[in-house]
Amino acid sequence: MTELLHPYDITQEADIMQPLDFNRRSRLKHVDRTFKSEIINIIRLTEMEKLFQVRILDDTARERFSFRPGQFVMVEVPGYGEIPISISSSPSHKGFIELCIRKAGLVTTILHKARRGAPIGIRGPFGTHFPIEKMRGCNILLIAGGLGLAPLRAPIFHVIENRSNFKDVHILYGTRQPSMLLFNYQYEEWDRIADIDLKVTVEHGDESWTGQVGMITDLLDEVDIAPKETYAIICGPPVMFKFVCNRLTKEGIQMNRMFVSLERRMHCGMGKCCRCNIGSTYTCLSGPVFDYWTVLNLKEAI
């Protein structure tokens, strides 16, 4: 009996054989293929957070890999799981990326155990980015709460590297306690060298804390805002950006000039698993960076 039907071998399709490039989405078909990467360095930031420097092992793939500030990658610990993590390093930096990861559950705990040299997997980059080019010539307010500083580091680096393109730049950062402050070794550099106005506050101080104590919105009181030429990037827990965005709206900043990065559960990063849907908007495709107007129009977003 002759075969009536013949196998169709998807692996023979031209676009599946091309090198991976997650930013050229329309052609990508090896969607679950990861870039094997090496943890080249681990920096302990706080009790709960570590900064991982990760390098894609394959030379061509590393060369091709590029991202924009605000995008995230799916980090895989094979056999244990895969999680979305924002890229926390400079977009212009080619050799490796940095990921700031809080120990929160299964995958993050095992990542926190990993040693230098450990091979992990990276897929991406995924998602939308902060439209930093549009902010040229304007003031920028970067407002972060807690771990929210991690995704803001990419735009901060971009600003530093292109400092002359922007007017006044403010970083407002708040955490619960002084021990939870991330990247405090860089504050000097941002403040003095890059001429960025950095303001830090904690909700509860301790004996050694000499800085401000209070909510992040308090820091806004100290900033002169020129609403017509200011963009804001806000990242932190949902309650925080609700307060901050309301406040900024009152100050007169247009809603579509405020950008927030939303957190949702994600299992694919590619608009398939639906776990990140808000209503029916995929946070991984249309986000995680949204302007505030869009967020207000998404039912269930906040």
Place this chain on the structure above:
Amino acid sequence: MKYLGIEPEVLKIAVFDFTGCEGCELQLANKEETVADFLKVLDVVNFREISSVEGDDYDIALIEGAVTRGDEITRLIQIRKQARLLVALGSCACFGGVNRLKNVLDLNKVNREVYGKDPKETLPARAIKEIVPVDLEIPGCPINKDELERIVQHLIWDIPFQFPVYPVCFECKQRYTTCIFELGQLCLGPITRGGCNAPCPAGGLGCYGCRGPAADPNYSEFFTIARERGYKKKELDEHFNFFGGFEGVG
């Protein structure tokens, strides 16, 4: 076996049996395809059912069975002192299991009925957590070996393990099983914690809830469903009380 640059620790483990059928312990030696590898990642220092070694130097104690006698309480307290992590293994250890069914009876009378002039010491059956604090509960009658394997892998790496929050129905559907209600029988699947892979409905038996309640079970709707289908209190109670995981429901 090294991974991520770390050599995982070998777990020093001890297995103890209290009042129960030892079926959960038996699962440790079941799933023959992997049992050799399973035992290799463990340093079994005490496991009376299969080994004559009786060590006291363990970190993890797996407790099978319920507590139904005074000497068991003493033994349990002793084990709790030694164990870094105390795990209740199976429905008897987690909820009291079928042993709990006797608690509604007059134990003196029962004792005379069964043992005549030589009555034996017995207490109302209790779950392990009613005597000492328990760090991890693995329900099931018997426990699901696949799940246990995963838990052990998580213990080796000291990473949190999350039981499914969904009820049995979910896995039942993933096996293409025809709903037991459709066949005219009662099933606790809609309110029982999944993770067993629904063997009972697949075998033509309504779930008796051996794994206890799912996260956020919808009892009121369940009772509505049962009532609409004509199930009487006795029948419901017999299901709910069977493994002790639904104490107070019904």
Place this chain on the structure above:
Amino acid sequence: MKLDLSVDVHHLTRVEGHGNIMVQVRDGKIQEARWDVVETPRYFEAILKGKHYTSAGLLTARICGICSFGHCLASLRATENAFGISIPERAAWLRLLAKHGETLQSHCLHLFFLAAPDFLNTSSVIPLLESHPEVVALALRLKGLGNRLCEVTGGRATHPVSLQVGGVTLMPEGLGSLRDELQHSLDDLAMAVELFHTFEIPDFVRETEFVSLKGENEYPFIGGRLISSDGVEHAEHEYLPMTNEYTDKNNTSKWCKLSRESFAVGALARFNNNHHLIHPQALDIASSFGLTPVCHNPFMNNIAQLVECVHVVHDSIRLIDKLLESDSEPTMVPVTPRAGEGVGAVEVPRGILYHSYKYDEKGNITKADCVIPTTQNNANIHYSLKDLVEQFAVQGMTDEKLELLCSMLVRAYDPCVSCSVH
């Protein structure tokens, strides 16, 4: 001549459940030689009262994790006899196949995991993973096959779900490949036979009465008449005069007797009483070990188990062939409860098991009684321990050696202690 020996085993290891051995020999005289069961009682018979017939099989399966299928089958049979139901032929084959799976699984567990370490001078099967990996692999293959037979027929390996009053609810899948596996396992069994030939079985004889089901045309497993090697014979429902349970103040398990102070059940009893019905190949293997009826060496129970493994594998192949031919026939009959009494006698791995229930017209149990093989064996274990000490407690015997020998004797019965205290 002064000979003092003392053995005090608290919670004997490598048996199912909790039991103690206590031996005291002073000046060559036995002061004490005891086997005491101290397992916690669970009062299953009392719990069963008032339960619906649909729960009985499930509940009694929980008497024992190792022979849950046997309990379930005895329970179903008791209920079906009470209701006057006879199950379809195909269901009976499936149940017997399940029974065979359990026999294979349980015997292999006992032979390799519980008994073999004594013969190989180790504490458990775990060191054998390193020292004798091929033995462990062999054991796991055979035991796994037993478990798969259970899964296919009962829905899972422990605590069956699809064996129900009226028949069997599951359509077995993958019988064809199981048949192949069974065929291959005969080679494994041949290896196991070779292995056991290298073991030194203690030479100890004690005249014993053996009780089992009486095979008519087949080696018996489910239902039938009851016989003893001393010539007593009863119908299935007359199990009470066959068991004569009584309580002992040191034991949470009851004891039993028939024509003598004690009797034995189990693989050896089945073989002794029904050797003419066992598969010829199994019989050959038996004689290669010098196991010929009527054998009175309790240590030979191990060999009888091995012989039964061979038998059940052959018989499973036969059953699968029948099942494959009859795959469209029904496996369930409708069940209408009625008031009545019924007894189910089933040969489980450790011997004959009886369940007896009385039902009201709604199908709720009003009275239940379960007589467990190990309950029937306990007195015999106790008395053979005495005889063993008597025969072996001679000059040069150390406490350790005697302890090992006593433990091996108890293990040879493959006692299911938690079962016996149900």
Place this chain on the structure above:
Amino acid sequence: MLFKTLSKPEFRNLVDLLLGSTEVIAPKQIGVNNDGKPLHHYLPVQEFEEIDLEYEITEYSAKSYFLPFRENLSSCRFEDDDWTQEIHYRLQPRVLMGLHSCDINALLKLDKVLAGDRFPSPYFISRRRNTFIIGIDHYPCEGGFCQSVGADVVTHGFDLYLTDLGDRYFVAINSDHGYNVLMQVDAKDTTGQDNKDYLEARQRIASKFEPLNMHNLPNLMDIEFESEVWKRWGKKCLSCGSCTMVCPTCYCYGVDERVSMDGREGAKVKQLYSCNLLDFAAVAGGHNFRADRETRLKYRYYHQHRGFMETYEEPLCVGCNRCGRVCLAGINPPEIIRDLQTEDQV
């Protein structure tokens, strides 16, 4: 589209040919329920007799042959503290026959998500392209509302599509594959009578539908976002996910990974999940974006009838009402939609 007719005996020959050469999945009766109603599943069949094309509806949709409940996305081999990733796609061809229009339309909708231009899924595409689909016309099934969501007819998405004309089938051919396969047997050109009979048969089917008012549903869903309707129905939901499992279009999933006991192999396993399950939108740290049954139930309807509509201008639902049938709590789209339509009308 090309049309042919096939006599019943020739049809049988065709099926026998297919059975002889590839795996064939077809509706098969697996038993009866408590009320004596036959139960059908799409199952692999070996013989023509096992196939029951007269079935009303299958309990489960055909989606699991494209989106299996569990699927290995990739496997991993561990060695010397390093790993290699391997990915395999299902490449064997198979025939899926007896699909009703709703199931075929469901596949077309899934195509939009999974084979569309944004991250096309090779797992899905590979299964899709390797499946030869034979559809069949039928009378509306009880409780179904496929016509109201425009899923009662299909114009593509299949290889062959049959309409029963008594002694013969009217066959629509939608692919060269379909044509080639049909040419293996004696298919006849259609006559004027065939066309007439076909149109009449379609007419008969069309006349049997009871319309459900879907008017303005997307906007209505926004307006009724806080409606009591959701509270009423939400209270009943058991959060068991049965509805999404049997649904032909639900495609949400979760991924988790596992390692073999010897630590040598790992697998990344995709398991179809359900937005009705408690932790669907829960994130680390304990926050759950949809912690209530009500919001989860609402979300499912929202995604089906508003969200998908917004993106693709059609609802995700095909009106088979399998979810309504399977739900023990009796939650079903027609009643919910009716309730939404009437909630604010006095």
